[in-house]
Amino acid sequence: MNIEKFCEFDYISKNFLPHTPYGKVYKENLKLITDKKKLEKKYSAIDIFADIRKNKRFDYDKIKYHLKNIPYINPAKEVSDITDLFFYKKFLNNYHSIYKIMNKKTKDFFNIIWKYDEAYNLLNIDGYSDTFYISDKYDKRLAELRKSLNDISKKIEEKKKTFFELIKKETQLDIDSDFVIVETQKLNDSFNNFFNVEMYDSSKVVLKPKYPMDYISTIQEKERLIADEKNIENEVVEKLVKEIEKIRSDIRLLINSVLDIDIAVSSLELAIKFNLKRPVFNTTRISFKNGYFLPLKDELDTIKIPYTPLNFTFDKRLNVIRGSNMGGKTVALKTLALSQLMAQYGFFVSAERFETLIFDDISSVMVESDIKGLSSFAYEIYKFVNIYNSILDKKVLLIMDEFARTTGVSEATAIVNSILSKFNNMKNIYFFMATHLHSIERLKSLDILRMKGFDKNSYLKYFDSKTITDIKEKIKLINKFMDYELIRASNTDYISSDALDISYILGIDKEIYESSKKYMEERNENQETKK
Incomplete structure (x- = not known):
């Protein structure tokens, strides 16, 4: 599965709204930025416009207005007719208006230059306007x-x-x-x-x-x-075209500056809408303070359900998150994936503070809904092999959600432990996986984590005197007593099973429930004896 699809990046994309045609093309072709200086410059650009918006709101709104009026021109194409002259005039007029608004420091940052008075005055011979016609002058x-x-x-x-x-x-x-x-x-x-x-x-x-x-x-x-007039107009157009051709080679530089401004302003608008913060880069670890997965948080906000943010420092390269369904494992992975992707696309992120590394690639291995007849397991292995062969010489963030869940537990455990053992010696790999598997071998570079999960005692205490028969209501109430905090797992954590408790609450036969608990306890004892 594509990493953007896994972390629902389209939720961000549809709220990222560039103003210029160049910005809209940029949006459709986002690429991972792997150079720290380039990323920091993008973040600084957002901060610059945040300051302009705060202290000079009128100027900020004028810049947005002129960005919206920037037309598309292709500097690779020769200027040839009156239509080209119209678009060049409109571009130069709005670019010049932005230039006049900005102070020297901002101009220098965005490389906003102006040395085009001759062409500008020629195109505006009758006074400033975004329209164009062949004037008598x-x-x-x-x-x-x-x-x-x-x-x-x-x-x-x-x-x-x-x-x-x-x-x-x-x-x-x-x-x-x-x-x-x-x-x-x-x-x-x-x-x-x-x-x-x-x-x-x-x-x-x-x-x-x-x-x-x-x-x-x-x-x-x-x-x-009329024919005479047309001939003279053609002569005028020819002269104007020659003048604009003199600056056409510079237009690409102006377009790049306009694009940088547009992306900074649009990224700021995105950050304001979702209260995003600037990421911080380090070289050793990934850390969240009040990180959240935006699509889910906004959904929960609309139905007034509290959201549990992610607060955790991943000190090790390999991280396995265990826990039952409904426990929040996948949300934790999606929070990480979305935050890292946004950070390396040059956006602020959905966390009070997000510290991370810069990766050459971000990949995920998940089972997609449409796999055209392949078995789920075969598809997962196929995807993993392709990714593995492409990351041997890159610094990579790799995310797997319930890898090998469609094959037997023994085989799945063997494959996962072998992958972890291999990655343990590959310092370029940062690996995160959510799993139901319990028999994960502990390694030097591995952290085994779990979601706190279902608070059974609080649930039973709260509903001790209540009778709820509707299955949908029970599920809704179970969610309220889920603790989505991520914590490190101890050696005995795997005997805990939210799934059994939830099954019992939802109405599974008591004898089946007790027998399942006994089986889990015996398996735990056997595994402790083996150790």
Whole structure:
């Protein structure tokens, strides 16, 4: 299973909303950042905008406004026409507005430069605006031509009006367009002097005015002026294109700066929404203070169920978390996976404090719902082999949830212990696994952990005088007495079984329950004797 899918990263992705087209492309192609300096710079960028938002909210909102108005341009493509000029103008205008808002320190941080006054002033020759047209100011001939066009257009309208008035006088037909449909019976000889007549249907004809030659010659003069105007506009566009081509090679640098600003602002918006904090990097361990798995926390908040945050320091490279279903093992793994992924994507994380290392890769081995006919166990082994062969020379965080759960307990235990033994000597591997298996061998680099789990005594005390028959209500109440705290397991912890107690509460036969407990106790004694 893809690590993003396992830790439900789409919940973060759908709330990460870049403003520019470049930011939206970035969002769809997130990559793990493995360079500490690059990560720290991304975090610092978020902090810079947090400060601007706090102390200069108006400036912050203006920057967001101009980011939203940044258009997409492709600097690899040559500037060629008026449409390109429009997009370059809109880009430069909004970039320049952001440049003017920022102080020198912020400009230096984001490499916001400006040396484009000539192109900027040329594109805004009529004053600042995000629209673009070929202004008269680009060529004085345009002003003369457009005045002539305006005058001749008025003359054409006057000639047409005079001709239509003559038609009305001679034919009593009121016309205001270049054709009219009339009934055939209304035709008379005078119509031939003013109209070309065409059949419309069996009872109607179409009349099209026979404009006089002076009207037609005026139309032809207008078309000549339009052609002249177009030729001059093309000359202007050609000159402007040459000017913009001079700066096209720099545009990629400006785009990169805009992208960095956009990602910083959008990441800050994400951090504010979910109260995310800046991660801290070290070289030895992973540690959480009040870490939480956002998708679950938000779901529990909506139904007013308290969420137990993750507070734990993983001092060792290999960590196995034991416990029954409903105990929170998978949530602990997802909290780790989501936090690490967010940290190495350059986001703040869902914890009051999260200390971690930087990994070259983050991988997971889980059974997916659609495995196209493969057995679950075969699929898990196939995925593990592929990942194992690719991580031998990388620093990797590898997460497994209930690995080998679909094969026999003995075989599963043997495989898991062998994997742990191999990883014990591979200092590049940081391994986390949730499991039901109990016979995990203790190793130098391994911590065996467990969730505190179901508080049976508190449950029985609270419901001693109550009778609950509805199974859904029982499950809901069991959840309330689950303790999701992660703790280190002692050598005898494995005899505890939340599953047995929960089964009994949910109605399993008492004799079966007692027999199961006895079996567990005997197995524990046998294993202690073997030791």
